[in-house]
Amino acid sequence: MGKHAQLVMGPAGSGKSTYCDTVRKYCEETKRSVHVVNLDPAAEVFQYPVSIDIKNLVTVDEVMDELEYGPNGGLVYAMEYLIENMDWLSDELGDYEDDYIIIDCPGQIELYSHIPVMRVLVDHLQQLGYRVCSVFLVDSQFILDNCKFISGALMCLSAMIRLEVPHINVLTKVDVLKQSDQYKDIERFLDLEVANLVEDLNFETHDRYHKLNRAIGSLLEDYSLVGFLPLDITDQESINVLLQHIDNSIQYGEDLEPQDPKSDFLDGNEDDDADQDLVDYLS
Numbered sequence: 001m002g003k004h005a006q007l008v009m010g011p012a013g014s015g016k017s018t019y020c021d022t023v024r025k026y027c028e029e030t031k032r033s034v035h036v037v038n039l040d041p042a043a044e045v046f047q048y049p050v051s052i053d054i055k056n057l058v059t060v061d062e063v064m065d066e067l068e069y070g071p072n073g074g075l076v077y078a079m080e081y082l083i084e085n086m087d088w089l090s091d092e093l094g095d096y097e098d099d100y101i102i103i104d105c106p107g108q109i110e111l112y113s114h115i116p117v118m119r120v121l122v123d124h125l126q127q128l129g130y131r132v133c134s135v136f137l138v139d140s141q142f143i144l145d146n147c148k149f150i151s152g153a154l155m156c157l158s159a160m161i162r163l164e165v166p167h168i169n170v171l172t173k174v175d176v177l178k179q180s181d182q183y184k185d186i187e188r189f190l191d192l193e194v195a196n197l198v199e200d201l202n203f204e205t206h207d208r209y210h211k212l213n214r215a216i217g218s219l220l221e222d223y224s225l226v227g228f229l230p231l232d233i234t235d236q237e238s239i240n241v242l243l244q245h246i247d248n249s250i251q252y253g254e255d256l257e258p259q260d261p262k263s264d265f266l267d268g269n270e271d272d273d274a275d276q277d278l279v280d281y282l283s
Contacts, residue, residue, distance in 0.1 A: 003130040004252045005101040009159060010137030012107035015172035019137055020104045021048040022233045027100060034100040041078035052092040054082060075108055079117045086124050112159040122163050131250035133166045134159060140171040144185050146200045150216055153226040166249035168229060175232040190228060194221040
């Protein structure tokens with residue numbers, strides 16, 4: 001059947017755990033075997049059943065106590081410890097070889113920007129035969145103005161370039177935004193007119209930044225490197241559309257074996273009944 005994995009990333013508060021639980025429930029409802037992996041050594045409360053937990057290997061609290069590190073330093077050390085002990089992860093994943101894996105990652109952006117931890121993780125998963133899609137979550141309420149949108153877009157772009165795997169950017173908490181008048185503000189970023197964005201940025205920033213604004217606008221427009229899919233967790237169609245994009249990027253479903261037909265008609269019972277009716281009629 002093949003191995004497939006989502007690497008769920010994003011800053012703290014972007015809704016990663018909620019996303020993992022939402023996708024897990026949707027997959028289970030559609031009869032897809034799915035398991036969620038927690039790779040956040042500082043996580044304490046989970047909305048979903050955890051199939052594999054990095055805290056069975058290392059926790060941030062242990063690192064902080066033993067090495068007297070702070071929270072961020074402890075998390076980075078714990079993730080580097082995971083990289084040095086990939087055999088543990090390989091053994092844990094061995095129990096779910098033919099299942100769909102959702103990996104809930106830590107929120108520290110440095111793990112995706114300049115520290116090679118996540119890239120090493122992706123390379124290891126690919127060596128194990130997994131087709132990996134990185135899913136980067138951004139809180140839709142965070143990018144309601146131009147400067148914040150640029151910040152979020154560059155953050156997504158950094159992770160995408162760093163990991164070099166199929167990549168999907170997701171605007172989360174759209175269901176919350178729909179309850180306010182701000183929803184119309186987010187729609188213009190989903191169907192982005194870069195020229196208007198640059199014009200607005202030039203109006204909001206000092207003249208010295210106008211050349212930078214044009215360069216960023218050109219990057220977004222000329223190469224189409226950053227786009228977002230909205231996610232409303234209360235809307236089944238929204239979840240389905242997002243999952244279709246992810247599945248298509250990692251070719252999930254292409255190697256599924258066709259299921260045996262289960263209807264009486266396809267089993268041949270219907271044909272037998274029809275033949276008997278014809279015999280009775282002719283006689």
